[in-house]
Amino acid sequence: MASFRNIAVLGGTGHVGRPIVKALIDAGFNVTVVTRSLGSNQSEISDATFVTSDYTYESLVKIFTGQEAVVSAVAAGPPIAAQKVMVDAAIQAGVKRFIPSEYGSSSIDQPLEDFKKLMAPKTELIGYLREKSQLHPQFTWTCLSGGAxxxxxxxxxxxxxxxxxxxxxxxxxxxxxxxSTTIPAMTRSVVSVLQKPADSGNKYLQIRSxxxxxxxxxxxxxxxxxxxxxxxxxxxxxxxxxxxxxxxxxxxxxxxxxxxxxxxxxxxxxxxxxxxx
Ligand SMILES: NC(=O)c1ccc[n+]([C@@H]2O[C@H](COP(=O)([O-])OP(=O)(O)OC[C@H]3O[C@@H](n4cnc5c(N)ncnc54)[C@H](OP(=O)(O)O)[C@@H]3O)[C@@H](O)[C@H]2O)c1
The missing domain is CATH 3.90.25 (UDP-galactose 4-epimerase; domain 1)
Structure with missing residues (x-):
């Protein structure tokens, strides 16, 4: 599988999303940032195309059409569960790879009870991705966990x-x-996954600095x-x-x-x- 070119990023205006968008642009990808409203933290990442979405299925299918991969860096909390709609829309639009908003401690095989409780929505989303990728083999996912x-x-x-x-x-x-993982190591991992997608399809990758x-x-x-x-x-x-x-x-x-x-x-x-x- 050759490197992807067209990437949509959700949450690309956030703390983790901004450096991811910047790294993708520096690596030569065509990046579309999907934001709930224009104007939020756009200045540092002006080389990306910005589109607004209310996160509805219809809006996302339209935006994702023509994109090969979707990277989510949406905020922890309610937006994590909202990613199910993003997954459904990505499949409908023919997206080949979905990277969900993880980037922290492992949400599978988590030894700390407190973390398990906090991460339950992330763990559930991974179950959803597994299920959907089995039903739609052209659709794949990669998770990146990095600790602190x-x-x-x-x-x-x-x-x-x-x-x-x-x-x-x-x-x-x-x-x-x-x-612990540094932000540059995390953003390099996102770039690598999208440059060499064959190596990381349907995998939960744990990276550490x-x-x-x-x-x-x-x-x-x-x-x-x-x-x-x-x-x-x-x-x-x-x-x-x-x-x-x-x-x-x-x-x-x-x-x-x-x-x-x-x-x-x-x-x-x-x-x-x-x-x-
Ligand atoms: N391992 C660590 O140490 C660590 C540290 C921080 C974060 N993380 C993880 O990284 C991911 C992103 O976290 P973050 O801190 O970068 O998130 P953030 O900056 O708080 O938010 C990221 C983006 O999510 C979008 N969003 C969508 N729905 C939202 C809602 N209801 N409320 C607020 N924002 C919403 C916003 O983009 P628009 O306004 O453009 O729509 C926002 O810019 C999460 O999975 C988090 O758990 C890990």
């Missing part, structure tokens, strides 16, 4: 480090190790900045429980962030490439 996207979370403090004031929040001992602990990140940051950072400590289990309360109370963003950090940083989350823990 470290360089994305560091600037906004998600992983406990604030570059602007050189402070670190360490969860428990800071020694728990977790799998490195496995690291908060203590190691802090040591690296102190080394790079040539300064001693101010450190405070947080109980990961309390954070995890607080996260579930926030989620139940209607604050998904902070709730999910706290659950992820609380669960990840108290587990020794050393995930090997063959899926054994």
């Amino acid at each position: 996207l470290l360089d994305m979370g560091i600037p906004n403090g998600v992983w406990g480090f604030s570059l602007s004031d050189r402070t670190a929040t360490i969860f428990d001992t800071g020694e728990a190790r977790f799998d 490195f496995t690291v602990s908060q203590s190691e990140i802090l040591a690296a940051l102190e080394d790079i900045t040539q300064s001693k950072w101010s450190v405070s400590y947080v109980d990961a289990e309390n954070l995890r429980q607080e996260g579930w309360k926030l989620l139940a109370g209607g604050n998904p963003k902070e709730g999910i962030e706290n659950i992820v950090r609380g669960a990840l940083f108290q587990a020794d989350f050393l995930v090997t490439r063959n899926g054994k823990y």
